[in-house]
Amino acid sequence: DAKTTQPTSMDCAEGRAANLPCNHSTISGNEYVYWYRQIHSQGPQYIIHGLKNNETNEMASLIITEDRKSSTLILPHATLRDTAVYYCIVRQINAGGTSYGKLTFGQGTILTVHP
Amino acid sequence: DVKVTQSSRYLVKRTGEKVFLECVQDMDHENMFWYRQDPGLGLRLIYFSYDVKMKEKGDIPEGYSVSREKKERFSLILESASTNQTSMYLCASSGTGGSYEQYFGPGTRLTVT
Numbered sequence: 001d002a003k004t005t006q007p008t009s010m011d012c013a014e015g016r017a018a019n020l021p022c023n024h025s026t027i028s029g030n031e032y033v034y035w036y037r038q039i040h041s042q043g044p045q046y047i048i049h050g051l052k053n054n055e056t057n058e059m060a061s062l063i064i065t066e067d068r069k070s071s072t073l074i075l076p077h078a079t080l081r082d083t084a085v086y087y088c089i090v091r092q093i094n095a096g097g098t099s100y101g102k103l104t105f106g107q108g109t110i111l112t113v114h115p
Numbered sequence: 116d117v118k119v120t121q122s123s124r125y126l127v128k129r130t131g132e133k134v135f136l137e138c139v140q141d142m143d144h145e146n147m148f149w150y151r152q153d154p155g156l157g158l159r160l161i162y163f164s165y166d167v168k169m170k171e172k173g174d175i176p177e178g179y180s181v182s183r184e185k186k187e188r189f190s191l192i193l194e195s196a197s198t199n200q201t202s203m204y205l206c207a208s209s210g211t212g213g214s215y216e217q218y219f220g221p222g223t224r225l226t227v228t
Contacts, residue, residue, distance in 0.1 A: 034216070036217075041222075042221060042222070043119075043205050043207070043219030043220050043221050043222050044158070044205070044207075044217075044219045045219070046216040046217065046218065049216065102148075102160060102163065102173070103148075103158075103160075103217055104160075105150075105157045105158035105159075106157060107157055108157070
């Protein structure tokens with residue numbers, strides 16, 4: 001699976017949009033971009049994923065550049081409860097064999113939302 | 116909603132003890148995973164299972180074994196606990212269709228003294 005690079009930490013004011021970048025310059029054609037977050041003392045939580053088109057769900061939007069080498073997770077109106085570590089993960093969905101379920105977590109971005 | 120439960124939130128064991136960590140999911144998922152999480156090292160995959168009685172080693176299987184006798188239950192076993200196995204242990208499950216997103220349990224914080 002391709003490696004990802006994220007900033008170590010970011011700050012955001014409550015009510016403003018939080019834009020979390022991720023670089024994945026070695027991504028291959030059959031690899032998806034996934035985002036998870038982990039609130040303190042809890043297990044990671046799935047947010048969103050995408051292949052090449054922008055995606056939106058009730059939690060966030062995912063913008064993937066046309067060359068797919070980077071992406072941005074957008075939390076449109078950040079709240080204090082969005083303070084967490086956000087992980088960008090690239091992986092194949094249908095790699096064959098039994099490895100398709102594996103996730104490789106990096107260090108993630110610590111997002112702190114301020115009042 | 117998918118629910119993944121883990122048998123204990125906190126556990127304290129002595130060096131050399133045999134430790135069982137249990138994980139149960141209620142979504143009929145085929146895949147189940149055990150990770151450990153340590154400061155500065157992130158989440159690391161210990162073992163995963165893609166079917167009953169099937170298992171594969173993850174990135175750090177040494178010192179651990181697993182058991183999956185029923186689809187909904189995946190156990191992590193520390194045959195002889197050591198202090199370097201003090202960690203947060205996270206269980207996850209996922210289906211085999213769609214996007215394969217993983218659903219995590221709340222974690223078990225294990226301390227080995």
